[in-house]
Amino acid sequence: MTKAAELAKMGEVLTNSQIGGRRNIIINGGMTIDQRNSGSSINLGNGKFYAVDRFYWIEDSSETPTGQQVTDAPDGFTHSVKITNTSTTTTPSYTQLVQPIEGNNVSQLYFGNSSAQNMTLSFYVKSSLTGQFSVAFRNGADNRSNVSTYTINSANTWERKIITFVGDTTGTYATDNTVSLNLIFRLDDTGGTSTLNQWTASANAFASGSVRFMGNASATWQVTGVQLEAGSQATPFEHRSFGEELALCERYFVECFPGDSNYESAGSGWAYVNGVAIYRPLRVQMRAKPTLSKSASGTIHVSDDVNASTNCSNIITNTGVTSRQIMYMECSATGVTTYRAYHVRANGTTTDASIQLDAEL
Numbered sequence: 001m002t003k004a005a006e007l008a009k010m011g012e013v014l015t016n017s018q019i020g021g022r023r024n025i026i027i028n029g030g031m032t033i034d035q036r037n038s039g040s041s042i043n044l045g046n047g048k049f050y051a052v053d054r055f056y057w058i059e060d061s062s063e064t065p066t067g068q069q070v071t072d073a074p075d076g077f078t079h080s081v082k083i084t085n086t087s088t089t090t091t092p093s094y095t096q097l098v099q100p101i102e103g104n105n106v107s108q109l110y111f112g113n114s115s116a117q118n119m120t121l122s123f124y125v126k127s128s129l130t131g132q133f134s135v136a137f138r139n140g141a142d143n144r145s146n147v148s149t150y151t152i153n154s155a156n157t158w159e160r161k162i163i164t165f166v167g168d169t170t171g172t173y174a175t176d177n178t179v180s181l182n183l184i185f186r187l188d189d190t191g192g193t194s195t196l197n198q199w200t201a202s203a204n205a206f207a208s209g210s211v212r213f214m215g216n217a218s219a220t221w222q223v224t225g226v227q228l229e230a231g232s233q234a235t236p237f238e239h240r241s242f243g244e245e246l247a248l249c250e251r252y253f254v255e256c257f258p259g260d261s262n263y264e265s266a267g268s269g270w271a272y273v274n275g276v277a278i279y280r281p282l283r284v285q286m287r288a289k290p291t292l293s294k295s296a297s298g299t300i301h302v303s304d305d306v307n308a309s310t311n312c313s314n315i316i317t318n319t320g321v322t323s324r325q326i327m328y329m330e331c332s333a334t335g336v337t338t339y340r341a342y343h344v345r346a347n348g349t350t351t352d353a354s355i356q357l358d359a360e361l
Contacts, residue, residue: 024238029226041068053249061092074158080224090215096186100361103174116167124225136205140179144171187213256355271336295354
């Protein structure tokens, strides 16, 4: 083999094979992490509803389609997100699946500068409907957008789509821990733009003539293998280990109780003024100071050294909570003895105990 042929072959291998580096900007693109729902179907609606980690559904509508992590996926993947329409309305202002992208993760694209790089989006999609669908990117300020389309050719068949978006040399894009870009799979809209594949000073996300998903009863739409990378070349999906993907998701959301143990521990601490304060190490540093919440009353108890147990009625976000790797929280509980050591745990009779830390964008 000549040197030129050898170099050409090497280039082919790099193009068609898994290559190193953190190429995929998207987190949980294989839809494998679902801390909130554990694969259960959820009703989507007007607000943010996470079908899986890092992908939320939002709409301006009173309709309630369902979202679910399912095991129906193309070869090489184990999961996808499935959206199922439960109505026949054609009136929503918008319905869409979104991943907001942190500025720290896209600063290498140099958006908003003359040297802005192109970026390539690839994904696998399957739908009961055929025709033109819309996908878009929008900046965090919602005043710059780029709308493109893809075509589903065969119903209920997995198809891979690849779209290259030109870099935006204008506009403002965060390079810190706030939203820089939003990836938007918009499934319905009352309007639509005919200006495609270029950045405009708008918040558009839907292309004229695209399928109106919400107007088709029992319609389904699924996606997985979502990858966004710098440059104009799509490479094979970057499969990260489950542990790596979970850690990336936990920067934004942490479920302290996975719900599989009656006595799982949240941590230990001490009591004061009818409350128990605990310190809990976090596996990763969160994006920002998280908000804390807990499951229904009665699912979390505090116990002292003589096995006395009382209900933890509330989780308080203390001013001392930060994004650092130590979480400080207060668990309000009556009947505790000041300065006595206490253990915060699931109550021992249910497996739905939950303490959630949310630092989503």
